[in-house]
Amino acid sequence: MxxxxxxxxxxxxxxxxxxxxxxxxxxxxxxxxxxxxxxxxxxxxxxxxxxxxxxxxxxxxxxxxxxxxxxxxxxxxxxxxxxxxxxxxxxxxxxxxxxxxxxxxxxxxxxxxxxxxxxxxxxxxxxxxxxxxxxxxxxxxxxxxxxxxxxxxxxxxxxxxxxxxxxxxxxxxxxxxxxxxxxxxxxxxxxxxAGPPVALAQTKALLDEGTGRTLREALTGEARAQAVNFATTDVPEAYAAFAEKREPRFTGRWYRPSEDSSCAKQ
Missing domain, CATH: 3.90.226.10 (2-enoyl-CoA Hydratase; Chain A, domain 1)
Structure with a gap:
């Protein structure tokens, strides 16, 4: 066994x-x-x-x-x-x-x-x-x-x-x-x-690192994490779910404004 x-x-x-x-x-x-x-x-x-x-x-x-x-x-x-x-x-x-x-x-x-x-x-x-x-x-x-x-x-x-x-x-x-x-x-x-995987990972890392940081360092880390969060589809999905009065469906995928964008990546 x-x-x-x-x-x-x-x-x-x-x-x-x-x-x-x-x-x-x-x-x-x-x-x-x-x-x-x-x-x-x-x-x-x-x-x-x-x-x-x-x-x-x-x-x-x-x-x-x-x-x-x-x-x-x-x-x-x-x-x-x-x-x-x-x-x-x-x-x-x-x-x-x-x-x-x-x-x-x-x-x-x-x-x-x-x-x-x-x-x-x-x-x-x-x-x-x-x-x-x-x-x-x-x-x-x-x-x-x-x-x-x-x-x-x-x-x-x-x-x-x-x-x-x-x-x-x-x-x-x-x-x-x-x-x-x-x-x-x-x-x-x-x-x-069911939560937003990227945001949860960012939050966990910020809290784990927070006790060894100054407030200024923590704020800098939060700003960087938030930029990463806004680069996922979870943020627009959360806003849409709130407007439509339903539970969000989080995936953690990278947000691509358009599929045919020359900058779009997998």
Missing amino acids: SVLLSSDTGGVRTLTLNRPHRKNAIDPELWSALRDALTRAADDEVRALVLTGAEGAFCSGADLKAVDTRHPLDKLRALNEVTLLLHELPIPTIAKVDGVAVGAGWNLALGCDLVVATPRSRFAQIFTRRGLSPDCGGTWLLPRLAGPQQAKRLALLADMIDAEEARSLNLVTWVVPGERIDTYVTDLADRLA
Whole structure:
């Protein structure tokens, strides 16, 4: 059985970590499968991505029992590649968390744009309990989301926290009943997949870059992004849909004023 399941519904791709006997702990095979799947998601016509785990757990972190003879630096390069691929995807990403998300597993969830959890979800930066320090972007993500003091508390003490506390710290976007999470995430992903893909990609990039920019730099970036947006058919389609009182049909295609224009390109 595959350690990573992939399924498409409309423009939404769902990746399911599938090692339930280890609470979906990630071994070298699963890291490799994630790398390949995230690379394909960036190239395929996917409009939104959901990352989740099989059978009542999201991910219990890296599998420390897995046999891996590589040098630790080589192992971490593999983790870093997956982390960057997930974070830099131009499409919206959702972590659907039911059960535990600890260590690298929690940081993969935090690397998604939105996190949906259930009351039974539990989170921990488990690393110091194992004599390790955080990886998979935890030291970059936690201070930006929860602030430096809470980030230090979570990373230094490795406390296990519940979904409501995680939400209060801006580490979970929504907490929904377990029986509703599938429907909730499906509806959310469908909304994102129906959105204007170029504008969503521009917006995601601007927000990700914004914390490291001055206001002047952010305004310059916004102006450039808006110029890209106006070069798509989605802007006139949005205006037409508003006038006609209907839902817009966004495609992200490049806007061509006329098919016979000498400047028109595919």
